[in-house]
Amino acid sequence: MNYYAAREIIRGGHGIGLYHYTVENGGGIFPVGYCSSYRTCPTCNGQAMAGMPCGACERGAIKVDPCPGHPTKEEAEEHYRQYELDGASFDGMDESAQHKCAICQVWTQRYATFSSKPYYLCDEHRNRAALDTLTQGRVGEAVSSW
Numbered sequence: 598m599n600y601y602a603a604r605e606i607i608r609g610g611h612g613i614g615l616y617h618y619t620v621e622n623g624g625g626i627f628p629v630g631y632c633s634s635y636r637t638c639p640t641c642n643g644q645a646m647a648g649m650p651c652g653a654c655e656r657g658a659i660k661v662d663p664c665p666g667h668p669t670k671e672e673a674e675e676h677y678r679q680y681e682l683d684g685a686s687f688d689g690m691d692e693s694a695q696h697k698c699a700i701c702q703v704w705t706q707r708y709a710t711f712s713s714k715p716y717y718l719c720d721e722h723r724n725r726a727a728l729d730t731l732t733q734g735r736v737g738e739a740v741s742s743w
Contacts, residue, residue: 601739603670615666618677630680634663678736
């Protein structure tokens with residue numbers, strides 16, 4: 598299981614008063630999103646991890662300067678929310694049903710995906726600004742099995 602949460606950075610066995618958004622699993626606790634010191638390789642879009650070497654990365658990731666940490670858990674959560682917003686897609690379509698737009702209640706089949714969750718939005722509202730509004734405060738602790 599993967600347990601996601603903002604956690605205090607530990608160095609030398611002691612908390613340093615700064616936080617990263619992290620995942621905890623059987624292998625330890627690791628910073629994720631923009632708090633991580635790795636990003637998906639822009640050349641292969643992470644496909645080298647599946648055994649398709651691209652020559653620009655190691656296993657689909659590139660090393661970047663790590664996030665120094667945040668003064669509060671809430672700021673670490675917001676940093677991760679921005680990471681999820683940057684990775685959101687806006688091209689989802691449910692061809693089997695109509696849903697009301699989360700902003701204006703107009704019927705739509707289209708949706709944006711944020712953190713693996715669909716947000717049904719009409720053509721006018723299926724954009725980053727609307728998704729930003731809808732997802733304020735939506736990142737906190739989470740559990741996943743993948």
